[in-house]
Amino acid sequence: MRFRLLFLIAITALLSCKTKVSSPNFTEDMEKKMLQYLEGNNIKNPKRTESGLLYDISIPGNGSQPKKGDVVVINFRGKLLNGKEFDSTFKPTSGPLTYTVGKMVPGFDEAVMLLKQGGSGTFVVPPYIGYGEKTVNNPDGSLMIPPSSILAFEIQLLEVKSATPNQTK
Numbered sequence: 001m002r003f004r005l006l007f008l009i010a011i012t013a014l015l016s017c018k019t020k021v022s023s024p025n026f027t028e029d030m031e032k033k034m035l036q037y038l039e040g041n042n043i044k045n046p047k048r049t050e051s052g053l054l055y056d057i058s059i060p061g062n063g064s065q066p067k068k069g070d071v072v073v074i075n076f077r078g079k080l081l082n083g084k085e086f087d088s089t090f091k092p093t094s095g096p097l098t099y100t101v102g103k104m105v106p107g108f109d110e111a112v113m114l115l116k117q118g119g120s121g122t123f124v125v126p127p128y129i130g131y132g133e134k135t136v137n138n139p140d141g142s143l144m145i146p147p148s149s150i151l152a153f154e155i156q157l158l159e160v161k162s163a164t165p166n167q168t169k
Contacts, residue, residue, distance in 0.1 A: 025128040026052040030150065034124040037081045037152055043122060053107055054124040055114060059156075063117025066160045068102040072112060073159040079152045081124075086136075086144045096158055105130050108153065115157040125151040 034054050038046050043056040066072050073096050077088040089097050101109050107125030115121060127133075127148045136145035145151070 026126060030126055033081055034126065034150055037124055037150075038122070041122065046124075049110060049114075051107070051110060051129050052126045053110055053129065055111060055121055057115065057119060057121040059118070059120045061116035061119025061157060063119075063157075064160045065116045066101050066113055066157070068109070068113070070101050071098060071161040072101055072157060073098045073161075074112065075156040075158060077154045080145065081150050081152060107151070111153055111155055112157065115155065117157055117160045120154070120156040123153045123155060125153065127151075 031052075031054075035046070038044075038054060038056065046054040046056045048054050075089045075096050077085060077090055079085050089095060101112055103109075104112075105125070107123070107129035110129065111121070111123035111125065114123075127150060130149065130151045131145055131147075133147045135143065135147050138144045
């Protein structure tokens, strides 16, 4: 009975993601794992971009929306789908991150550009717009992100600063 309920929920979620994924690297198994993660975090009707990124905007925000080349100030938490946190600005020893949109992995930049200033959301990034086949290690050499990992981010967009003329767009 529980399996049928989960199956029906997964099918409903799949059908609610109306945008067709344009990447040939996107697989049904990948989508299933991404949807299970979101479901486990009480996100029932995520949206999907053409790249395959799944997301839910929990707070819409009402400020400007960043574009490539803009400098933004964000808080974020990055996790693997098993729940292991690999980076966060929410730690007491951290502070918000200021960066230029377009300088991170494509899926992270895409997620930030979906937000408006003051907004926040949850984003699940497939490997081909994340770190791909690359292994990412901690400064001490220990494994941080295994190759082909699906990444989950909670992002708050605190501030958008327009790009200056000498910044790459």
